[in-house]
Amino acid sequence: xxxxxxxxxxxxxxxxxxxxxxxxxxxxxxxxxxxxxxxxxxxxxxxxxxxxxxxxxxxxxxxxxxxxxxxxxxxxxxxxxxxxxxxxxxxxxxxxxxxxxxxxxxxxxxxxxxxxxxxxxxxxxxxxxxxxxxxxxxxxxxxxxxxxxxxxxxxxxxxxxxxxxxxxxxxxxxxxxxxxxxxxxxxxxxxxxxxxxxxxxxxxxxxxxxxxxxxxxxxxxxxxxxxxxxxxxxxxxxxxxxxxxxxxxxxxxxxxxxxxxxxxxxxxxxxxxxxxxxxxxxxxxxxxxxxxxxxxxxxxxxxxxxxxxxxxxxxxxxxxxxxxxxxxxxxxxxxxxxxxxxxxxxxxxxxxxxxxxxxxxxxxxxxxxxxxxxx
Amino acid sequence: xxxxxxxxxxxxxxxxxxxxxxxxxxxxxxxxxxxxxxxxxxxxxxxxxxxxxxxxxxxxxxxxxxxxxxxxxxxxxxxxxxxxxxxxxxxxxxxxxxxxxxxxxxxxxxxxxxxxxxxxxxxxxxxxxxxxxxxxxxxxxxxxxxxxxxxxxxxxxxxxxxxxxxxxxxxxxxxxxxxxxxxxxxxxxxxxxxxxxxxxxxxxxxxxxxxxxxxxxxxxxxxxxxxxxxxxxxxxxxxxxxxxxxxxxxxxxxxxxxxxxxxxxxxxxxxxxxxxxxxxxxxxxxxxxxxxxxxxxxxxxxxxxxxxxxxxxxxxxxxxxxxxxxxxxxxxxxxxxxxxxxxxxxxxxxxxxxxxxxxxxxxxxxxxxxxxxxxxxxxxxxxxxxxxxxxxxxxxxxxxxxxxxxxxxxxxxxxxxxxxxxxxxxxxxxxxxxxxxxxxxxxxxxxxxxxxxxxxxxxxxxxxxxxxxxxxxxxxxxxxxxxxxxxxxxxxxxxxxxxxxxxxxxxxxxxxxxxxxxxxxxxxxxxxxxxxxxxxxxxxxxxxxxxxxxxxxxxxxxxxxxxxxxxxxxxxxxxxxxxxxxxxxxxxxxxxxxxxx
Numbered sequence: 001x002x003x004x005x006x007x008x009x010x011x012x013x014x015x016x017x018x019x020x021x022x023x024x025x026x027x028x029x030x031x032x033x034x035x036x037x038x039x040x041x042x043x044x045x046x047x048x049x050x051x052x053x054x055x056x057x058x059x060x061x062x063x064x065x066x067x068x069x070x071x072x073x074x075x076x077x078x079x080x081x082x083x084x085x086x087x088x089x090x091x092x093x094x095x096x097x098x099x100x101x102x103x104x105x106x107x108x109x110x111x112x113x114x115x116x117x118x119x120x121x122x123x124x125x126x127x128x129x130x131x132x133x134x135x136x137x138x139x140x141x142x143x144x145x146x147x148x149x150x151x152x153x154x155x156x157x158x159x160x161x162x163x164x165x166x167x168x169x170x171x172x173x174x175x176x177x178x179x180x181x182x183x184x185x186x187x188x189x190x191x192x193x194x195x196x197x198x199x200x201x202x203x204x205x206x207x208x209x210x211x212x213x214x215x216x217x218x219x220x221x222x223x224x225x226x227x228x229x230x231x232x233x234x235x236x237x238x239x240x241x242x243x244x245x246x247x248x249x250x251x252x253x254x255x256x257x258x259x260x261x262x263x264x265x266x267x268x269x270x271x272x273x274x275x276x277x278x279x280x281x282x283x284x285x286x287x288x289x290x291x292x293x294x295x296x297x298x299x300x301x302x303x304x305x306x307x308x309x310x311x312x313x314x315x316x317x318x319x320x321x322x323x324x325x326x327x328x329x330x331x332x333x334x335x336x337x338x339x340x341x342x343x344x345x346x347x348x349x350x351x352x353x354x355x356x357x358x359x360x361x362x363x364x365x366x367x368x369x370x371x372x373x374x375x
Numbered sequence: 376x377x378x379x380x381x382x383x384x385x386x387x388x389x390x391x392x393x394x395x396x397x398x399x400x401x402x403x404x405x406x407x408x409x410x411x412x413x414x415x416x417x418x419x420x421x422x423x424x425x426x427x428x429x430x431x432x433x434x435x436x437x438x439x440x441x442x443x444x445x446x447x448x449x450x451x452x453x454x455x456x457x458x459x460x461x462x463x464x465x466x467x468x469x470x471x472x473x474x475x476x477x478x479x480x481x482x483x484x485x486x487x488x489x490x491x492x493x494x495x496x497x498x499x500x501x502x503x504x505x506x507x508x509x510x511x512x513x514x515x516x517x518x519x520x521x522x523x524x525x526x527x528x529x530x531x532x533x534x535x536x537x538x539x540x541x542x543x544x545x546x547x548x549x550x551x552x553x554x555x556x557x558x559x560x561x562x563x564x565x566x567x568x569x570x571x572x573x574x575x576x577x578x579x580x581x582x583x584x585x586x587x588x589x590x591x592x593x594x595x596x597x598x599x600x601x602x603x604x605x606x607x608x609x610x611x612x613x614x615x616x617x618x619x620x621x622x623x624x625x626x627x628x629x630x631x632x633x634x635x636x637x638x639x640x641x642x643x644x645x646x647x648x649x650x651x652x653x654x655x656x657x658x659x660x661x662x663x664x665x666x667x668x669x670x671x672x673x674x675x676x677x678x679x680x681x682x683x684x685x686x687x688x689x690x691x692x693x694x695x696x697x698x699x700x701x702x703x704x705x706x707x708x709x710x711x712x713x714x715x716x717x718x719x720x721x722x723x724x725x726x727x728x729x730x731x732x733x734x735x736x737x738x739x740x741x742x743x744x745x746x747x748x749x750x751x752x753x754x755x756x757x758x759x760x761x762x763x764x765x766x767x768x769x770x771x772x773x774x775x776x777x778x779x780x781x782x783x784x785x786x787x788x789x790x791x792x793x794x795x796x797x798x799x800x801x802x803x804x805x806x807x808x809x810x811x812x813x814x815x816x817x818x819x820x821x822x823x824x825x826x827x828x829x830x831x832x833x834x835x836x837x838x839x840x841x842x843x844x845x846x847x848x849x850x851x852x853x854x855x856x857x858x859x860x861x862x863x864x865x866x867x868x869x870x871x872x873x874x875x876x877x878x879x880x881x882x883x884x885x886x887x888x889x890x891x892x893x894x895x896x897x898x899x900x901x902x903x904x905x906x907x908x909x910x911x912x913x914x915x916x917x918x919x920x921x922x923x924x925x926x927x928x929x930x931x932x933x934x935x936x937x938x939x940x941x942x943x944x945x946x947x948x949x950x951x952x953x954x955x956x957x958x959x960x961x962x963x964x965x966x967x968x969x970x971x972x
Contacts, residue, residue: 009926186922211917231920254926268927275930300930310933317924338951342895365894368919371939372894
């Protein structure tokens with residue numbers, strides 16, 4: 001490897017079932033085609049992998065449900081990918097058998113992100129999730145037993161029918177499992193999903209009540225000793241016993257504007273000012289690579305201004321400051337002072353110059369504040 | 376044509392009582408137009424007039440009937456154009472008073488009939504629409520007889536639609552209306568009773584020659600304004616323009632002036648020859664001043680040059696329209712326009728939107744105020760935001776309003792008039808069923824929503840007319856609206872002291888509903904000077920984030936934010952608050968909201 005890219009994403013689209021709210025590139029079932037897909041991934045890796053640096057920092061297997069992939073194929077894939085300091089695999093709780101946990105550990109995976117979503121059966125039903133709360137607890141236990149010391153749980157809030165008390169229970173249940181990391185997302189009814197069709201109106205009606213849920217999540221988790229390091233992401237603060245930085249390093253790469261290589265159907269890469277998006281058709285992806293051709297994809301040029309603007313919008317999601325000098329003309333200076341006056345933006349200056357970050361209240365309003373700050 | 380073979384007459388009628396239909400029938404019957412050429416309502420040439428069933432620009436048509444030359448002068452049919460009506464009537468010796476026999480006399484019938492009587496015209500009354508099953512020709516004839524002090528038998532019974540009785544109308548015009556009495560040998564004088572703008576030939580004046588004789592290419596002068604020009608062409612409308620060599624005392628026709636600006640030749644002025652000028656102009660010239668004002672802004676600020684051009688072109692044809700540039704921090708660049716009245720404003724707005732395809736935002740109308748500051752300075756104020764705060768006194772225009780209603784609604788009218796600071800003048804029974812009420816009212820109360828209230832409280836039965844009655848002092852106060860501590864100029868208003876609190880409260884509540892929540896709390900206030908009389912707070916949003924953003928959707932999220940940014944740039948900034956155009960629209964339409972409720 002001779003390139004500079006230190007972050008590798010690999011997309012595994014297969015799922016047992018498509019959840020109503022999902023808008024990712026997923027493919028249901030097709031166990032018979034997993035092998036052909038992994039072949040295609042490896043072929044794409046062979047074609048595109050040269051941009052990777054000699055030492056890859058992070059690898060992330062996302063989906064779909066990567067752990068739904070036929071285990072032998074998953075093992076073959078992991079075996080072929082470069083080793084990295086952080087190798088994360090997304091998993092659905094019901095797929096985590098003791099054997100799978102051991103397989104992942106043995107294949108060099110360092111971190112597992114479990115899609116728990118909720119611990120309330122009625123709410124899981126609304127989300128069309130098949131894992132039970134017990135499945136989540138069992139998965140965590142099995143992963144721990146296999147030796148994993150870096151687990152993340154995904155939670156969703158704002159589910160139709162969810163009360164603030166139910167959210168409290170979900171947060172408490174999640175904390176009780178002592179994960180190193182939590183991602184908490186407000187449920188979005190994305191246009192075109194089955195879910196938007198069924199629950200869109202209901203979500204609009206509770207929009208105002210939902211505002212409080214975000215605050216509730218942040219307050220509960222920070223009080224429990226978690227660092228709110230990104231808009232929707234929390235990690236355990238380092239402590240005497242465990243001084244590790246538990247932020248998701250792969251995702252930090254995105255938020256800090258690093259280049260990354262994405263492999264797989266629908267996967268996106270951003271390398272040296274060019275963003276490539278593989279098209280979402282599984283058949284065409286596999287067919288092209290079987291032929292030795294690159295997969296069909298869209299290419300977008302990310303020029304310097306666009307890249308800087310992305311740096312702003314991504315960087316403001318983090319709790320670490322942005323250097324104003326690096327933002328150049330994409331930053332509206334008048335808006336900076338206006339928002340600082342209103343307590344939404346915090347400014348600081350050190351020997352390297354001025355830097356800016358959002359105040360806690362600014363972070364709750366991060367989207368609107370970012371729009372204001374964009375020149 | 377000998378003067379004694381000429382009859383000059385107008386038709387006066389309430390809206391929809393059949394004036395235009397009768398004019399059409401007369402043209403047809405006198406052979407001025409064949410039936411094939413006949414277009415319904417030929418005289419109302421503008422598309423808008425035809426649609427609204429009203430006449431905006433008066434026209435004059437010459438027809439012949441049994442050896443007589445009849446000049447039909449069409450008059451505008453609405454209260455806003457009273458002065459134009461009076462000048463048109465001044466060009467005639469008689470008037471056909473047409474009343475719908477199914478409706479009876481209406482307020483406008485009365486107003487125009489009084490104008491005609493005051494002008495010394497012979498009135499030929501006609502009960503129209505006798506073909507309708509619900510027509511009451513006898514009742515209507517009795518009302519008309521009472522009004523004019525004539526026996527009801529003198530009232531003609533006609534149907535302009537079927538043509539029944541129309542020949543008798545023409546005969547009555549010849550028999551009852553006197554011939555013009557001007558001096559054909561005196562120095563030439565002609566009354567300008569209308570004008571229009573021809574894009575190739577400039578201003579075309581419609582005139583009634585009173586004395587003497589005008590020749591083509593004669594050098595002329597408008598005596599009141601002093602404008603000089605040559606008569607490029609003289610002619611008559613029959614009904615198309617037909618050039619003639621000369622126009623003599625008693626005749627009605629047009630003069631092509633070559634002037635490029637209608638405001639240089641105003642209705643009511645007197646034309647004379649510069650070769651042998653008359654010493655005295657004809658009486659009654661007035662410089663008509665706009666009384667109702669509103670700001671007109673393009674919805675899209677890029678359209679400002681188009682709006683300016685459109686106003687310039689409208690003004691060519693409408694000397695009573697006035698405008699001057701106005702800049703509002705809330706609405707951008709636009710114009711403060713002056714109108715004769717509400718209908719005039721509506722017509723201008725519709726023409727701007729329809730003929731020039733402009734998307735407009737119009738502020739709530741206000742009247743002209745005469746303010747005296749504490750330092751004794753007198754100013755005329757056309758825009759509430761310009762009303763001085765340190766006032767000694769303010770005068771506002773008043774009108775004499777006449778309302779005709781079935782007697783059951785007298786109470787409703789009195790209630791409405793009292794709410795609107797009306798002063799009762801008198802009440803009169805026109806018949807057993809119908810009552811005429813006269814009130815003095817501030818014009819400012821009428822421009823609000825008076826007419827709509829009148830209609831809704833009387834189930835549409837009331838008819839209404841008014842005439843300006845001069846300026847009177849009023850207990851008026853200026854109310855300002857502040858958003859985020861900053862005054863919104865477009866929303867300032869001048870109201871009676873007693874109504875200030877309610878109106879302020881309404882505006883503030885409405886704005887709170889319309890302005891989207893921001894990243895911070897926003898105060899919306901109504902204030903008189905520095906005293907806040909109403910306040911609402913738009914609470915800040917508590918959450919505004921994109922739930923997640925990873926490597927796969929950076930482009931999409933960036934585009935989403937860029938779109939939001941673009942949207943914000945289109946909003947108007949007031950006090951650091953982005954206010955969508957719709958919010959201003961909704962608030963400026965407050966009155967129409969009230970109407971609907």
